[in-house]
Amino acid sequence: MIKTIVLNTFFYCFILLCCRHGARAQAFNAEIINDLVHTKLDISFDYKKCYVYGKEGITIKPHCYPTDSLRLDAKGMDIHKVCVIKGSSMVPLTFTYDNLAINIHLDRVYHANESYTVHIDYTAKPNERKGIRKNEKGIYFINPQGEEKDKPTQIWTEGEPESSSGWFPTIDKPDQKTTSEINMTVPSKYVTLSNGKLVSQKNNPNGTRTDTWKMALPNAPYLFMMAVGDFKIYHDHWRGKEVSYYLDPKYAPYAKQIFGQTPEAMEFFSKTLGVDFPWNKEAAIAVSDYISVAMENTTATVFGNPYQTSYRELADQDYNATIPHELFHQWFGDYVTAKNWANLTMNESFADFGEIIWLEYKYGKDVAGEHLYKGLQEYLRNKRNFGKALVNYNYKVPADMFNGVTYQKGGRILNMLRNYLGNEAFYKGLHLYLTTNAFKNAEATQLRLAMEEASGSDLNWFFNQWYFGAGHPVLKLNYQWDSISKTATVYVAQEQDGQIFKLPLAVDIYSGGKKVRHKVWIRNKNDTLKFHSEIEPDLVNVDADKVLVCQKTDIKPLAVNAYQYFHAPLYLDRFEALEAAQKNQKDSIAQRIIFAALNDPFPGLRKKAIMALDLSDSLMKTKAEPTLAALAQNERNNQARSAALLILARYREPRYLPLFDAALKSESYTVQAAAIFGIAQIDEDKALKTARKFENDNAGELTEVIFHLYAKKADVKDWPYLYRRYTAGTLQEKVSLLSEFTSMMNSVKDPTTTQQGIAVLREMAIKYKTDGLTPYIIKSLDRIKEAKEKQNDSASVEDVINAKKDINMDGK
Ligand SMILES: [Zn+2]
Known part of the structure; x- marks a missing residue:
């Protein structure tokens, strides 16, 4: 799942802040008394009251010990009837209900090998529940009576972490798995989507239709889903399996552009993991007013507003990481599920890692490198993350676990593990983890065991440090060269509070036009690394694969940074050199780095170089102008071009008006916004007239610039x-x-x-x-x-x- 906060779409975060103060920390696994086996639901809707009418047949068996009771989570419902099914008759059962759970007294004691089916007749009233946040309802009626103009009428669900029990009684825990049959009766004009296979559609005499969706393989209740609305379906496929994209008719023409990478990602992940996509189909649906960014319901992933988009908005996105994130969950989360929320890393760190390997495969190492870097900053931005271990039993409510540790830090920890073990052993370990725990649950320990079995290495140190320990190394690197003993020395200090990290490191020594790799370990608060070299190295590149989850101060001269920019291969090598140059722009070496970076092969670094330029320095301003003008005209990446236009705007040169006019023809809203901003710096009236021409087609920054100009005028x-x-x-x-x-x-x-x-x-x-x-x-x-x-x-x-x-x- 990827959640969002309304104030910043791209900040992977959560809106479910701790709201139940005083809740005790979950320092243990809840006892499992009963197991779900099968869930059959007959569902219909009251659009006026926003009610869900449900008849459920829930098949259960005791987990281990004999029991005559059954507790089901059922939030904010009216429970009309609870019976146990005996052949063709239903025997009423006594029960109590406290608005959160039904406690049922069974007709007799049942044993572990006995399954039985309970029938429950209920009404769920999501909008009448008190004391919950609006993203905890489980089921949502959007514009149910069509009163809001231009907004579709839809129903959709969102179950994670424990909200599915807002629309059907269940044992709402991630360590439960059940097959399902969901019969949805809906107005016949609407399309439905749910888990598994659509096995039948039956028209009813009253203008409704009943669709039956069957999920033949077990999955956790939080992964159940339903959606109802006017969606157009685009049919795609992967190895003969159905892949489909459900969109509001307005956005349907862009279905393939929005979701079309799905089959290729299914193929890539299936091959990489050696476990083929495990389910019967994969559907992606974009719904209105979604409360999150996306959710990986088994075989039916829901996407929110950013996925209701036009081809023009797509032109402003360099790549999409959410689609592979959600898809990777079909293995990590849906096929093997975190045993408890304390081990949410088994779902979310993997999904985050799925983004990294997909970007690396699809777009290359620079894109993946940038994504790795940005994700690390996301984790580092919130200092409260530093005290939380990746496996964390000390959360108060499950929502607390959806944070930068579980997502970004965890994804990068897996990337370190891949780097340490090597691709072959690492993916062999993942294959083992998936096949050993298929359709079951797992904790971090299961991953350690699989990785140890695959590689033969002891990984207790790694898991103790990164999974069960908190924080990260804060490194200070100093370098020295001794020409007499021909020794290059690196002093590494760990300056963080808390644990001292044990770190395997690759160090590349560049000298005499050659690169030699050394593999070393850091184990202490202060370590001294010594390397022999015939001549003084041009560069000693510590953490040469740039995988370490850390903060670092790397003290080296600009000349070394320049060497690093021009010779070391990775995104972060060039990024770090550019950062160093940015701070010393009067220095000619720094300028050499910045000007080279303006033409870096990777657009993300070209953009960074553009933004780094210090135009308050008149020499720099003059020197950069021709390059900026060329980039503003010819740059193919929209984000980088827009950055060039915005910086060029600061020259306020009327001779650039034709250049800004030409940029208005771009299909990118971001580029058009920058062009209008540029025009406004020279001729405000012209900019205002131009802005008015875009009233009927604008989004993102273009809308912002129009509002800005209108407010100013x-x-x-x-x-x-x-x-x-x-x-x-x-x-x-x-x-x-x-x-x-x-x-x-x-x-x-x-x-x-x-x-x-x-x-x-x-x-x-x-x-x-x-x-x-x-x-x-x-x-x-x-x-x-x-x-x-x-x-x-x-x-x-x-x-x-x-x-x-x-x-x-x-x-x-
Ligand atoms: Zn996720």
Whole structure:
């Protein structure tokens, strides 16, 4: 699963913050009394009340010890009837229900070898549940009565971590696995999707249709899914298996462009792991208002708003890592599942690692290198991550486990393990892990055992350090050359608090045009590494494969960095050299690195070099100009071209107007936005006229630049468009455009306009309260109040006061 926070789509994070204060840490595995065997559901929906009517036949058997009781998670339901099925009759059972679980007293004691089926008649009422965050409902009715214009009517589910019991009674734990049959009765105009195979569709006399989906292989309850709506299906295939993409008809023409890499990724992962894609089909569905980025339900992956996109938005994405992430889960998560949330690494670190190996295979080492680096920064950004071990039994609620340790750090730890063992042993180990634990659950220990069996190595040290220990090494590297003894020395200090790490390292010595690799170990707080060399090395490249999860201070002269930029092969080699150069731009060696990087083969580094340029230095400014102009014109990568246009804009040279005009023809919104920004630096009226031409087709940064220019001009004539575009925008757009939307209201001296805008903000603050948006809206309202007081617009001031009252009242 990839979760998101509304304030930054690309920040892999979670919105399920700890909300049940006082919950005890989960320092143990919950006892398993009963096991799920099969789940049969007959489901229909009440779109008006947002109810789910369910009849469930749930087949169970005691796990080990005889028992006469059964506890099922069932959240916020009305339980009408609970019976045990005896042949053709149903025998009613006594039960108690506390709104979270049904405790059933069975008709007799059952033994471990006996399975029995309980029938439950229930109504799930997701929108009437109290005291939960809105992403814990399990099932979601989107625009159920079609009242919101331009928004499709859909139903979809999201079960992880323990929300599936919001729409059907189950034992809602990851260490349960069950086969399933889901019969969904829906208005016949709609399409359905669920786990497994669509085995029948039956039209009913009342204008509904019943679709039956069967999942013949066992999987965990949190991976159950349903979706209902007006979706167009694009049929693809992989080795004779069905691969399909479900999209809102508006985005259906781009289905292959959005999801089309799926079959190739299925082939790549199947071959790499030596375990073929284990399920009958793979479907990807893009739904509206999804509460997360994506979720790996078995055979039916759900994707959120960023996957409702046009080919023009796709042109602004260099690559997609979410599709391989979710697909890799079909093996790591769905086929072999983390035994408990404390071991979520067995799902999420693997999915993150799946991104890395897919990018490496599909786009090459530089793309994978950049992804590795960015992910590491994501982990490092939050210092609270440093105290958490990868296997962590000390979480309070399962949602706490969805963090930068489980995802990014864990993915990079697997990448280190691959590097240490070598590809052959590592993938042999993964094959063993998958086949040994197929359709079962696993903890980190199962992975260690598989890797040890495959490689013959003892890996206790690795797992103790990286899986059960917290933090990372903070290294300081110093170098020395002794021409008498012909010895290059590297002093490595571990400066972190907490554990001292044991690190196997590759060190490449570059001298006399040759590269010699040494494999060494770091074991102590301070280590001294010595290497013989006939002549002084041009470069001693520590962690030459750039796999280490660490922070480091690498003290070496610019000349060595230059050598590293031009001779060491990896993304991070060049990136680090460029970083060093960026800090010393007056130095001619640094300039040589930066100018070389402006033409680096990898667009990510070209972009970094462009952004690194210090234009406050007039010599640098003059020297960089022709290269920047050329990049602004000819750069093929949209992100790098946009960066070049934005920097060139700072020259404010009218002679570049034709260049900016030409860039407006790009299919990339990002490039067009940069072009309009460039024009605005030279001729604001022209920029405004240009912006107006893009009113009907804009997204991302282009929308932002239009809002910026309109807010700056403050012409009341532009308000109707701004208002329409803002209210029709996605939540993410509303967040990123909030400041400009507020500025426009402040500058336009028109009470009607202002009050219309205040109403929008008031509604948003109430609607998205649980997403953490409200404090930002309150700040905006305060800005408006201040502006309107100065303008003596007392009606608008009064309106702000009332809006704030309404916002604060709601939910109290
Ligand atoms: Zn995931």
